[in-house]
Amino acid sequence: MIEGISIYEILTLSSIVFFVGVYGFFTRENLITVLMSIELILNASALNFVIINTYLYPDFLQGAVFSIFIIAMAAAETALAIAIIINLYKLVASVEVKDTEKLKY
Amino acid sequence: METILFYILSALIVVFSIASVSSRKILRAVTYLLFVLIAISGIYFLVDYSFLGAVQLTVYGGGVIVLIIFSVLLVHHIELELEVTPIKRKIIAGLISVVGLGITLWAIYTFPFTNATNYKSIEVADIGRKLLGYGDGGFILPFEVISVLLLAVMVGAIVIAKGKKLNE
Numbered sequence: 001m002i003e004g005i006s007i008y009e010i011l012t013l014s015s016i017v018f019f020v021g022v023y024g025f026f027t028r029e030n031l032i033t034v035l036m037s038i039e040l041i042l043n044a045s046a047l048n049f050v051i052i053n054t055y056l057y058p059d060f061l062q063g064a065v066f067s068i069f070i071i072a073m074a075a076a077e078t079a080l081a082i083a084i085i086i087n088l089y090k091l092v093a094s095v096e097v098k099d100t101e102k103l104k105y
Numbered sequence: 106m107e108t109i110l111f112y113i114l115s116a117l118i119v120v121f122s123i124a125s126v127s128s129r130k131i132l133r134a135v136t137y138l139l140f141v142l143i144a145i146s147g148i149y150f151l152v153d154y155s156f157l158g159a160v161q162l163t164v165y166g167g168g169v170i171v172l173i174i175f176s177v178l179l180v181h182h183i184e185l186e187l188e189v190t191p192i193k194r195k196i197i198a199g200l201i202s203v204v205g206l207g208i209t210l211w212a213i214y215t216f217p218f219t220n221a222t223n224y225k226s227i228e229v230a231d232i233g234r235k236l237l238g239y240g241d242g243g244f245i246l247p248f249e250v251i252s253v254l255l256l257a258v259m260v261g262a263i264v265i266a267k268g269k270k271l272n273e
Binding site: 001002003004005006007008009010011012013015016017018019020021022023024026027028029030032033035036037039040043047050051053054055056057058059060061062064065067068069071072073074075076078079080082083084085086087089095096 | 106107108111115118119122123125126127131134135138141142148149151152153154157161164165168169172175177179180181187195197198199201202203205206209214218219221223224227231232235236242244247251255258259261262263265
């Protein structure tokens with residue numbers, strides 16, 4: 001618990017980060033920057049888990065453990081996505097969203 | 106003191122996350138994302154969960170950002186500027202985000218949270234017992250599943266990144 005800060009302020013902060021990530025997800029045209037927006041969204045949700053755990057249920061540790069799982073999932077997802085992006089660049093020489101149609105049809 | 110620190114950190118997070126999704130130079134966007142991740146780990150330290158703060162610094166600041174910079178340098182010229190998004194799509198995305206943020210904030214501020222009073226900091230030893238506990242409320246099964254997932258992702262990333270060209 002942070003001295004003088006209620007749970008409302010921190011939840012406001014994490015929702016702002018979440019929706020900034022959603023905005024980036026909709027507007028970006030490059031696969032790597034889309035991936036960065038997903039990182040922002042995942043970070044906001046992990047922050048929410050930790051904050052709700054420490055402010056509302058300090059006797060239980062579920063939120064703290066789940067935030068570790070979220071970070072592990074995010075690292076795995078990033079590694080796999082970067083592998084796919086590099087392979088895609090070898091195939092079509094571009095990482096723009098509009099050029100990636102090799103798997104269609 | 107902690108209050109001032111929290112407000113500084115949250116201002117950093119908001120400013121740099123907006124800069125990170127709107128900057129047109131991709132390497133700068135990655136650097137802004139790094140600042141956001143470090144500031145979020147600062148918030149973990151402020152709520153006395155220093156283990157997750159350290160994990161955030163090492164995994165994100167040390168691993169994920171390096172991977173992203175690596176892939177940026179592999180597939181782009183360093184001074185490449187991203188294409189400008191059509192203004193119509195920017196407006197629609199901004200509207201969706203602002204409306205969603207409004208609904209979320211309305212839901213948060215009308216819900217009566219009852220703060221716990223018996224506050225204590227989260228210790229690493231408790232986390233370890235919880236992660237490896239097989240009794241009531243233990244997390245041994247997800248822990249093992251995550252380790253198998255990491256192994257599978259490692260093998261999959263190597264296989265995919267090695268892939269052949271389409272015309273071979």
